[in-house]
Amino acid sequence: MAPADHSDLSDETLVAFIDEALSPTERRRTADALSRNAEARARLERLRRGGRPFGEAFDALLQAAPEHRLHAMFADLMAKRGETATVGFGGNVAPMRRRARSGGSSAWQMAAAAAVVALAFAGGLQTAGYFGTARQIAEQKPGWREAASRYVALFSKETLEGMPRDQQARQANLQRAAQVLGLPLSDERIANPALDFQGTQILQLDGKPLAQISYLFDGRTPVALCIIRTANAPQTAQIEERHGLNIVHWVKGGYGFMVIGDIPGPELERISRTFRAQFS
Amino acid sequence: MAFPSLRIKPDGDRPAPAGRGTVAARGAMGDSEFSLRRKEVQEGLPPLLKRLWRYGLVLSGDSDTAHELVQATCLRALEKCDQFQPGTQISRWAYTILRSIWMNELRSRRVRTGNGFVDPEIALIADGIGEMDTNLLARQVLKEVERLPEGQREAVFLVYGEGLSYREAADMLGIPQGTVMSRLAAARAKLADLKDHGDHLLPAE
Numbered sequence: 001m002a003p004a005d006h007s008d009l010s011d012e013t014l015v016a017f018i019d020e021a022l023s024p025t026e027r028r029r030t031a032d033a034l035s036r037n038a039e040a041r042a043r044l045e046r047l048r049r050g051g052r053p054f055g056e057a058f059d060a061l062l063q064a065a066p067e068h069r070l071h072a073m074f075a076d077l078m079a080k081r082g083e084t085a086t087v088g089f090g091g092n093v094a095p096m097r098r099r100a101r102s103g104g105s106s107a108w109q110m111a112a113a114a115a116v117v118a119l120a121f122a123g124g125l126q127t128a129g130y131f132g133t134a135r136q137i138a139e140q141k142p143g144w145r146e147a148a149s150r151y152v153a154l155f156s157k158e159t160l161e162g163m164p165r166d167q168q169a170r171q172a173n174l175q176r177a178a179q180v181l182g183l184p185l186s187d188e189r190i191a192n193p194a195l196d197f198q199g200t201q202i203l204q205l206d207g208k209p210l211a212q213i214s215y216l217f218d219g220r221t222p223v224a225l226c227i228i229r230t231a232n233a234p235q236t237a238q239i240e241e242r243h244g245l246n247i248v249h250w251v252k253g254g255y256g257f258m259v260i261g262d263i264p265g266p267e268l269e270r271i272s273r274t275f276r277a278q279f280s
Numbered sequence: 281m282a283f284p285s286l287r288i289k290p291d292g293d294r295p296a297p298a299g300r301g302t303v304a305a306r307g308a309m310g311d312s313e314f315s316l317r318r319k320e321v322q323e324g325l326p327p328l329l330k331r332l333w334r335y336g337l338v339l340s341g342d343s344d345t346a347h348e349l350v351q352a353t354c355l356r357a358l359e360k361c362d363q364f365q366p367g368t369q370i371s372r373w374a375y376t377i378l379r380s381i382w383m384n385e386l387r388s389r390r391v392r393t394g395n396g397f398v399d400p401e402i403a404l405i406a407d408g409i410g411e412m413d414t415n416l417l418a419r420q421v422l423k424e425v426e427r428l429p430e431g432q433r434e435a436v437f438l439v440y441g442e443g444l445s446y447r448e449a450a451d452m453l454g455i456p457q458g459t460v461m462s463r464l465a466a467a468r469a470k471l472a473d474l475k476d477h478g479d480h481l482l483p484a485e
Binding site: 011012014015016018019021046047048049050051052053054055056057058059060061062065066067069070071073074077078081 | 424425458469470472476
C-alpha cells in the first residue's frame with residue numbers, strides 16, 4: 001500500500017517534471033509520489049537549483065553571431081558554385097518558441113530576458129528620447145510584419161514589467177509615438193476591454209517609425225498593437241501566423257496596423273475588431 | 281579575416297548510400313524535382329546561418345571553428361541538396377550535417393584553446409553589437425554551461441536553447457530519449473553543485 005514505492009522518481013522523471021514534459025496523469029502521479037518521498041523531494045530541489053535561464057543565455061549568443069560575415073561567406077560560397085544567392089539578409093531568425101523549461105520565473109531570469117531585449121534597443125527603456133533603433137530589425141528588409149513579429153516574439157510578461165509604470169511616463173511615450181506617426185493616440189483610442197495596457201515603444205524600421213503599444217492579455221500573455229505609416233492601399237483585416245504568434249493586420253488611412261500575440265485566432269480577431277473601430 | 285581552409289572531402293571520396301547519391305537521385309527524381317529541392321536548400325540556409333553558428337560555437341567552444349563549421353555545413357548541404365526532403369525542417373537537416381562534420385572531421389583536430397564561447401572577444405566581433413556587458417547574467421550562464429561535458433552541454437542546448445522535445449533531441453543525436461533526459465539531469469546536478477559551492481556569480485534562483 002505504498003504507491004510511492006512503485007512510482008518512477010528517477011532523476012530523469014524529476015527533470016521531466018521540472019520541464020513540464022510529463023503528461024497530466026504522469027505529472028499527477030509524480031507529484032503524489034513526491035509528496036510521500038522526502039528523499040526524492042530533496043533531489044528535485046537539487047535539480048531545480050541546477051536550472052538557469054538557458055533560453056535567454058543562448059539567445060544572447062545568437063545576438064553575438066557575426067551575421068554579416070556569415071552571409072558574406074554564404075554569398076561567396078554560392079558565387080563559387082556559380083549560383084546567385086536568392087535570399088538576401090532576411091535571415092535574422094527569432095528563436096524557436098520555447099516551453100518554459102528553465103525553472104520558475106525569478107528576478108534574475110527577468111533581468112536576463114530584459115538584457116537580451118536590451119540588445120535590441122539602442123537606448124533603454126528609461127531614456128527620455130527613447131527611440132530604440134532595434135538594430136536587428138532595421139538592418140533587415142523582410143517586410144514590417146515579419147520584422148516586428150520577430151521582435152515581439154522575444155517579449156515575455158517579464159519584459160513588459162520593465163516598462164515605465166507611472167502614468168506620466170506612459171502618457172509621454174504614447175504621445176511621442178502619436179507625434180512621430182502623425183496619428184492621434186488617445187487613451188480611449190488605444191484602450192481595449194480585453195487587454196491591460198503596459199506601455200508604448202517607438203522602434204525604427206528602415207528609417208520609418210513603428211509604434212509598438214504593448215498589453216497583457218489574461219494578465220500574462222503579451223499582445224502588441226503595432227502601427228506604421230504606409231503608402232499601401234487600404235486592406236481589410238487578415239489573419240496570419242509568424243514565429244508562432246497569431247497576427248491580425250489591416251491597412252487603413254495611410255497606416256498599417258497589426259495586432260499580434262500568442263493567443264487563439266478568434267480571440268485576437270475579437271480584440272482587433274475593437275481597435276479597427278477605434279481607428280476607423 | 282581569413283579562415284583556415286576547409287578539409288572537406290569532395291563528394292567522390294564519400295560514397296553516398298545506395299540510391300541516394302547526387303547523380304542517381306537526380307536521375308530518379310527528375311530535373312524539376314531536383315531544382316525544387318535545390319531552391320529550398322539555397323533559400324533555407326541563409327535564415328539559419330546565425331543559429332548554425334551558435335550550434336557550432338556550443339559544440340566547439342571557438343568562434344573561428346563555429347564559422348568554419350557553418351561554411352562546411354552550407355557547402356555540404358548545397359552539394360547534397362537532393363537528399364533534403366522537401367517539407368521537412370531544413371534546420372534539423374542542417375544541424376545534423378553540422379554535427380556530423382564536427383564529430384567526424386573537425387573535433388579530432390581541434391585543440392580547445394580554452395577561450396570558450398563567452399570570451400569577451402565573441403561579443404566584440406558581433407558586427408558591432410559589442411554591448412554584451414548589459415548581458416552579464418546571460419554570459420555567466422554560458423560560462424557555466426560551457427563547463428559541462430560535451431554530451432550534457434549539447435543536450436542542454438538542444439532542449440533548453442533550441443526548444444526541441446526530448447524525443448526530437450534524441451532523434452537528432454541518435455541516442456535514446458532516456459539518455460537525453462539523464463544528460464539533462466546530470467547537467468542540472470552539476471550546475472546545482474556549482475551554485476551550492478559558491479563557484480558562481482549568480483544570484484539564487
